Amino acid sequence: MKSVMCVPNISEGRDLDIVEQVVDQVRSVTGVKLLDYSSDPDHNRSVISCIGAPDPVFEACRKLVAKAVSLIDMSCHKGSHPRQGAVDVVPFIPIDFPEADCAALAHRFGKWIGEELKVPVYFYEDAARLPGRQSLVKVRKGQYEALEEKLKDPAWAPDEGPAAFIPETGSIQVASRFPLVALNINLATNDLELATTIAHSVRHINGGFRYVRAIGLALEELDQVQVSMNLVHYVKTPIPMVMEAVKREAARFGVNVVKSELVGPVPLGAMEQVMTYYLQAHDFSSDQIIEKSLIGWS
Amino acid sequence: MKSVMCVPNISEGRDLDIVEQVVDQVRSVTGVKLLDYSSDPDHNRSVISCIGAPDPVFEACRKLVAKAVSLIDMSCHKGSHPRQGAVDVVPFIPIDFPEADCAALAHRFGKWIGEELKVPVYFYEDAARLPGRQSLVKVRKGQYEALEEKLKDPAWAPDEGPAAFIPETGSIQVASRFPLVALNINLATNDLELATTIAHSVRHINGGFRYVRAIGLALEELDQVQVSMNLVHYVKTPIPMVMEAVKREAARFGVNVVKSELVGPVPLGAMEQVMTYYLQAHDFSSDQIIEKSLIGWS
Numbered sequence: 054m055k056s057v058m059c060v061p062n063i064s065e066g067r068d069l070d071i072v073e074q075v076v077d078q079v080r081s082v083t084g085v086k087l088l089d090y091s092s093d094p095d096h097n098r099s100v101i102s103c104i105g106a107p108d109p110v111f112e113a114c115r116k117l118v119a120k121a122v123s124l125i126d127m128s129c130h131k132g133s134h135p136r137q138g139a140v141d142v143v144p145f146i147p148i149d150f151p152e153a154d155c156a157a158l159a160h161r162f163g164k165w166i167g168e169e170l171k172v173p174v175y176f177y178e179d180a181a182r183l184p185g186r187q188s189l190v191k192v193r194k195g196q197y198e199a200l201e202e203k204l205k206d207p208a209w210a211p212d213e214g215p216a217a218f219i220p221e222t223g224s225i226q227v228a229s230r231f232p233l234v235a236l237n238i239n240l241a242t243n244d245l246e247l248a249t250t251i252a253h254s255v256r257h258i259n260g261g262f263r264y265v266r267a268i269g270l271a272l273e274e275l276d277q278v279q280v281s282m283n284l285v286h287y288v289k290t291p292i293p294m295v296m297e298a299v300k301r302e303a304a305r306f307g308v309n310v311v312k313s314e315l316v317g318p319v320p321l322g323a324m325e326q327v328m329t330y331y332l333q334a335h336d337f338s339s340d341q342i343i344e345k346s347l348i349g350w351s
Numbered sequence: 352m353k354s355v356m357c358v359p360n361i362s363e364g365r366d367l368d369i370v371e372q373v374v375d376q377v378r379s380v381t382g383v384k385l386l387d388y389s390s391d392p393d394h395n396r397s398v399i400s401c402i403g404a405p406d407p408v409f410e411a412c413r414k415l416v417a418k419a420v421s422l423i424d425m426s427c428h429k430g431s432h433p434r435q436g437a438v439d440v441v442p443f444i445p446i447d448f449p450e451a452d453c454a455a456l457a458h459r460f461g462k463w464i465g466e467e468l469k470v471p472v473y474f475y476e477d478a479a480r481l482p483g484r485q486s487l488v489k490v491r492k493g494q495y496e497a498l499e500e501k502l503k504d505p506a507w508a509p510d511e512g513p514a515a516f517i518p519e520t521g522s523i524q525v526a527s528r529f530p531l532v533a534l535n536i537n538l539a540t541n542d543l544e545l546a547t548t549i550a551h552s553v554r555h556i557n558g559g560f561r562y563v564r565a566i567g568l569a570l571e572e573l574d575q576v577q578v579s580m581n582l583v584h585y586v587k588t589p590i591p592m593v594m595e596a597v598k599r600e601a602a603r604f605g606v607n608v609v610k611s612e613l614v615g616p617v618p619l620g621a622m623e624q625v626m627t628y629y630l631q632a633h634d635f636s637s638d639q640i641i642e643k644s645l646i647g648w649s
Contacts, residue, residue: 331629
């Protein structure tokens with residue numbers, strides 16, 4: 054079933070009454086499943102995730118954004134997480150849905166925000182329309198506090214909506230991005246330098262796999278180190294290739310892999326690749342999965 | 352979602368009007384998904400598979416069996432596939448459902464057949480109540496043609512229903528069995544003896560894995576041989592262990608694996624094991640699969 058996941062982040066993590074009112078907007082739309090939501094009072098931010106067919110997800114996010122904008126006042130917001138708006142980010146994630154269609158959905162959503170809510174919108178990641186805007190870090194540089202000046206700079210004209218600073222709302226960042234797979238691999242050593250060396254070998258910026266971001270971490274309680282990775286396009290840079298590369302790099306130094314962790318949600322397509330690769334089952338398709346016939350059906 | 356798959360085989364593969372009427376019974380029950388059905392005129396037999404929550408599947412199979420018994424006359428049945436009844440087998444297969452509960456479901460179903468349809472029922476596989484009845488081959492020995500005599504033998508008293516020979520219907524065989532995984536591994540050699548040797552090494556009867564059945568086959572067009580296996584309990588004898596054992600056995604003779612095939616439906620749990628094993632992701636759960644949240648939901 055063609056599905057889209059969306060994970061809006063709102064700049065409210067303390068007043069749980071407001072959070073509930075915002076989350077209720079997702080609950081109110083038929084055909085959308087609320088997967089999870091959580092609030093962090095230090096960040097003063099809540100993360101809501103939902104999934105469903107593209108149109109109902111669009112509708113649920115429309116209601117969510119409208120409600121959040123009406124209830125959250127950024128002019129007095131404090132929190133330790135970077136943010137630029139009352140609704141800080143709205144990333145749409147294609148699940149069994151073409152990436153280009155998901156980007157188009159994000160654009161349609163941003164356009165709606167600009168026209169109906171009259172709030173400035175920046176597109177980032179795969180929805181970015183300007184090369185400098187792919188990175189959320191760059192788009193959000195200086196955060197909410199710098200937004201008023203940023204909006205006066207023609208180079209930072211918003212992608213949708215007015216180039217006007219609205220103190221209560223700030224700007225809304227809308228993205229389309231491929232589902233990310235978080236893969237951590239623990240090594241049977243406490244040599245942090247080795248983990249860092251391996252992270253550098255496999256990650257894109259140092260010459261490794263194009264869609265891998267990686268760092269070395271010390272796991273002091275376990276007396277181990279970890280190569281902690283984000284695979285940002287598991288189709289083009291598959292999990293098994295990365296796993297085997299880390300294993301080989303560690304083996305060069307006589308170090309074994311103790312275990313790995315896949316953190317958080319994993320798309321079925323990523324599992325399919327693991328089957329295909331390790332079992333050499335080149336023709337295997339996740340359509341063979343019995344449970345897949347029950348998706349989107351009741 | 353707790354699901355049960357059921358794959359009734361009926362002794363009609365030529366009169367497709369009858370087959371449609373029988374299949375329609377599955378279509379008529381809400382909460383059951385008809386996965387597939389196919390008819391083989393040589394076998395004069397049709398295989399229907401459906402899935403859903405246990406109660407709706409029970410209801411669909413109840414209607415299917417009643418209709419098939421009313422339409423199919425075994426007294427003039429000819430076909431090349433072994434069979435003992437108008438409805439020859441009704442195997443229930445647990446998917447995310449306890450095996451013991453699935454066996455209980457099969458028993459309840461057989462009881463219903465005996466009481467309502469007054470047809471003799473044999474339980475086999477995990478639903479068998481007598482040690483000699485686990486094997487369908489043994490239960491069906493002599494087939495329909497030997498059934499009249501068999502029913503006179505107290506050792507072959509049916510598990511449910513009357514010990515009476517009903518020429519139009521024969522007996523119905525009801526089972527509960529774990530989902531089977533069909534794994535074929537192609538070797539880079541045309542040495543059939545090697546494939547047979549490896550099949551013997553890994554299969555249960557010769558001292559191999561408890562839940563593996565295997566034979567060696569020649570693939571003449573590919574100039575390869577194949578170790579063709581059924582894994583009858585993928586939880587207790589997991590795919591990756593079998594894959595690696597075949598690979599190691601072949602390597603002992605300097606032979607590589609070219610590819611493998613997973614034939615037909617594969618339970619999600621079997622994929623989970625492949626992830627856990629090869630990625631050393633010991634804590635990975637298929638509950639992390641994004642699409643799993645959409646199962647049984649619309």
